[in-house]
Amino acid sequence: MQSQGHGPTIDPKAVDHWLLAFELAFSKGSPYAVEFGDLHTLPYDVNEQISTVVLQKIISISLDELAAAKIGFHIMPGAHEHDPIVPSGQLEIATDEARARATLDVIGYLAEQGLVIGSSKGSAGSRMGLEILGRKDDLLKDRAQLSELWNAFLAAEPKLLTGFSGIRESDQAGILIIDTGGAWLTRHASELSVKFPEIGSTLPVSLSGTLFFFSYIEAENDWTSRADGSDYIDDLVLLGFKKVAQDIPRHKRVIEQTIRDAMAEFAPLLKPRSMGTLGVEPEPLFRRQEYPNPRE
Numbered sequence: 001m002q003s004q005g006h007g008p009t010i011d012p013k014a015v016d017h018w019l020l021a022f023e024l025a026f027s028k029g030s031p032y033a034v035e036f037g038d039l040h041t042l043p044y045d046v047n048e049q050i051s052t053v054v055l056q057k058i059i060s061i062s063l064d065e066l067a068a069a070k071i072g073f074h075i076m077p078g079a080h081e082h083d084p085i086v087p088s089g090q091l092e093i094a095t096d097e098a099r100a101r102a103t104l105d106v107i108g109y110l111a112e113q114g115l116v117i118g119s120s121k122g123s124a125g126s127r128m129g130l131e132i133l134g135r136k137d138d139l140l141k142d143r144a145q146l147s148e149l150w151n152a153f154l155a156a157e158p159k160l161l162t163g164f165s166g167i168r169e170s171d172q173a174g175i176l177i178i179d180t181g182g183a184w185l186t187r188h189a190s191e192l193s194v195k196f197p198e199i200g201s202t203l204p205v206s207l208s209g210t211l212f213f214f215s216y217i218e219a220e221n222d223w224t225s226r227a228d229g230s231d232y233i234d235d236l237v238l239l240g241f242k243k244v245a246q247d248i249p250r251h252k253r254v255i256e257q258t259i260r261d262a263m264a265e266f267a268p269l270l271k272p273r274s275m276g277t278l279g280v281e282p283e284p285l286f287r288r289q290e291y292p293n294p295r296e
Contacts, residue, residue, distance in 0.1 A: 006066070008241075018092070018094075020104055023089065031112065050262040051075055051089065053262040059107070061106070068103055071093060105239075111255075114222070118216070122215060130193065131175075134174050162181060
């Protein structure tokens with residue numbers, strides 16, 4: 001029998017395939033942003049190497065805490081509006097919606113993200129999304145080409161599109177543009193699908209675009225006002241994962257050291273704010289007593 005982890009029992013009938021999307025982009029006001037700066041100022045390949053190491057550690061902790069079944073994990077290009085294309089973590093898990101949301105909370109808390117999102121494809125979903133796929137990695141391997149495609153979509157529908165995530169479907173790879181804000185009407189989605197062939201025809205790759213319905217979830221924390229990440233902690237409690245909420249602060253020091261080690265290996269010229277004294281272990285950014293048990 002599979003472990004249920006801490007929290008409510010999983011109903012096998014409620015298990016779905018969820019795609020969770022997140023970055024190692026420390027949110028403004030977070031302790032990691034102060035300590036480590038903006039990783040998006042690094043070259044994409046360097047950021048990708050650091051993100052891979054740190055996010056794999058965070059995912060391992062998250063799945064262990066919540067006993068969600070991992071299907072796969074990839075680092076793929078992603079973007080938000082007109083921001084640069086950056087490495088984005090894509091975690092596929094099989095679980096129910098409550099555990100998927102809780103997994104977002106743990107990832108968002110440990111990675112100090114402002115917003116983390118998840119989606120599950122299916123007719124029962126209330127949001128629409130457009131999957132754009134190309135053969136093998138044709139669309140993703142050329143980031144200049146991908147940026148050109150995304151900017152063309154933004155120009156065509158500037159009010160409807162907020163970002164994209166990289167996706168894989170069997171032997172194809174591409175991007176998912178999902179209606180995160182709930183703004184798409186059937187008419188908007190149809191217009192977008194009509195515009196896609198014209199936009200895609202400008203690129204020297206063979207692309208296909210398909211509209212689907214998705215269930216959509218998100219978790220967030222405003223680190224400028226809640227620098228302890230307590231929005232994520234409170235949400236875990238509301239979802240029934242009080243033990244997880246009490247437990248995850250102890251992992252912060254491990255994540256902090258993982259970031260330090262990855263930066264030292266892949267970006268040695270980028271020094272964290274406090275490196276400590278040679279031979280003396282640096283003071284942790286997080287102390288266990290700073291995180292009282294969640295409200296009863």
